[in-house]
Amino acid sequence: MHLEFTSEHHKSDGVIERRFTLDGIPGILWTPASASPSAPVPLILLGHPGGIEQMHPRLAGRAVRAAADGFASLTIELPGTGDRPPVPVTEEARADLRRTLAAGDPVGPDLVDRLVLPLVDGAVPEWRSAVDAALALPEIGGPVAYSGGFISIGVRLALAEPRVVAAGLFAGSYIPAVILEEARRVTIPLHVLLQWDDEGNDRQAALDLFDAFGSAEKTLQANLGGHRGVPAFAGEDAARFFARHLR
Amino acid sequence: MHLEFTSEHHKSDGVIERRFTLDGIPGILWTPASASPSAPVPLILLGHPGGIEQMHPRLAGRAVRAAADGFASLTIELPGTGDRPPVPVTEEARADLRRTLAAGDPVGPDLVDRLVLPLVDGAVPEWRSAVDAALALPEIGGPVAYSGGFISIGVRLALAEPRVVAAGLFAGSYIPAVILEEARRVTIPLHVLLQWDDEGNDRQAALDLFDAFGSAEKTLQANLGGHRGVPAFAGEDAARFFARHLR
Numbered sequence A, B: 001m002h003l004e005f006t007s008e009h010h011k012s013d014g015v016i017e018r019r020f021t022l023d024g025i026p027g028i029l030w031t032p033a034s035a036s037p038s039a040p041v042p043l044i045l046l047g048h049p050g051g052i053e054q055m056h057p058r059l060a061g062r063a064v065r066a067a068a069d070g071f072a073s074l075t076i077e078l079p080g081t082g083d084r085p086p087v088p089v090t091e092e093a094r095a096d097l098r099r100t101l102a103a104g105d106p107v108g109p110d111l112v113d114r115l116v117l118p119l120v121d122g123a124v125p126e127w128r129s130a131v132d133a134a135l136a137l138p139e140i141g142g143p144v145a146y147s148g149g150f151i152s153i154g155v156r157l158a159l160a161e162p163r164v165v166a167a168g169l170f171a172g173s174y175i176p177a178v179i180l181e182e183a184r185r186v187t188i189p190l191h192v193l194l195q196w197d198d199e200g201n202d203r204q205a206a207l208d209l210f211d212a213f214g215s216a217e218k219t220l221q222a223n224l225g226g227h228r229g230v231p232a233f234a235g236e237d238a239a240r241f242f243a244r245h246l247r
Helices: A056-068 A088-102 A109-135 A151-160 A177-183 A203-212 A232-246 B056-068 B088-102 B109-135 B151-160 B177-183 B203-212 B232-246
Strands: A004-010 A015-022 A025-032 A041-047 A072-076 A140-148 A164-171 A190-195 A218-223 B004-010 B015-022 B025-032 B041-047 B072-076 B140-148 B164-171 B190-195 B218-223
Touching (some): A015 A056, A025 A109, A041 A109, A041 A232, A056 A072, A056 A232, A109 A151, A140 A232, A151 A164, A151 A177, A164 A203, A177 A203, A190 A203, A203 A218, A218 A232, A232 B232, B015 B109, B025 B056, B025 B109, B041 B109, B041 B151, B056 B232, B072 B109, B109 B140, B109 B151, B140 B151, B140 B232, B164 B232, B177 B203, B190 B203, B218 B232
Parallel strands (some): A041 A072, A041 A140, A140 A164, A164 A190, A190 A218, B140 B164, B164 B190, B190 B218
Antiparallel strands (some): A004 A015, A015 A025, A025 A072, A218 B218, B004 B015, B015 B025
16 A cells, blocks of 8 residues: 555745545645655654644644654544544544533543544554555655644554654543553653643543653643643744654 | 852853852852853852752753853852751751651641741842842843742742742742742743652642642643653753743
């Protein structure tokens, strides 16, 4: 399986943005113009909550920053989101979530499992195939890091994919109990961002997850503000984390 | 009142280290060789738990890093520590602490108050006098930041001393309830370091203190490890915090 490129855009900031499909899954690859077969670059996987076209401005911003540090970035659509066919269990769980939130009820562990685990189970093998396909390109050489907001996918990838050597995680989503258990077996270096007043996030769950990670190097950086209020300097600190572990 | 210099040492790394007394209080001032009346430098106050000669290697390390960024650093001995005359209430509280820890009992709020508050009440006016005296030197111009491990002194200084524009705090000491209340009125930018597994520290108390701060810009950086295990990159991140707010 390889990346079938469907468009190529040379941006003014020296980054090449290519859309592709991988066995029908839409994705985007960003490479610094400097990347070449004689100077292959490391790869950052850009995680997200689903909907890569809607997320494109923010994903592209992160990719441009990574390219400035000499790294390629790749993202793929999640199962059942964006232009991909709906996944019935996920549709049902999301409808239940809307009803639960509208009723002002707590989001219980069963609903969290139904919202998150099918996506993790579906997505992780696809992200691994994407790593295979990206590393088959002569201008991309590894190592690989995960960076992103779907923290459960990051945990599972950190555990399942030995080519992922570091992860920058954004603590802003529901965390199933099984993922909390898997986190104990994660040993790669981690940089976890937590927005202290994230309205959609359970702060204690994020602290518990950070505590659970088995990694010998793990950093939690909490900043004041809501879900989208990550300060610029936090992005810089995260970029330095990747530079330390990918170069 | 002015700094009476008692020694001057031009270190090989381009830093001038001068010991002084201020109305009988011993202290150390480090300035980058570049500091001059025509190019006065900002000032970082180096907080510590008491005993500046014992702490000298670590304090000097922080000062050399600050000098590389173009900042002077200053520290003074705390009341009743190092070569200063003992303070009876503090001696008594420390003896009670040793007995409490030896017995395996919890350190209650009354003991925390007795251990910390007399030191804060005594030290903060002295640190303010030291700021006066340091800023009277032509090569030091401000602004001023507090950096250090005696977090309650940092909180009180942040509140009491308008020339302190930012604080980098090391969450590793007992926190009296009155300091937690004062923290709500602190509004300067903060960078709080927490060692996640600090054996001598109450993690929840540190998180509560971080939550209490009224500052619009506050960052908590937690790293795996014990009290003295702060990783080098955390020092770099803290240095960048000071550079953002002092330049």
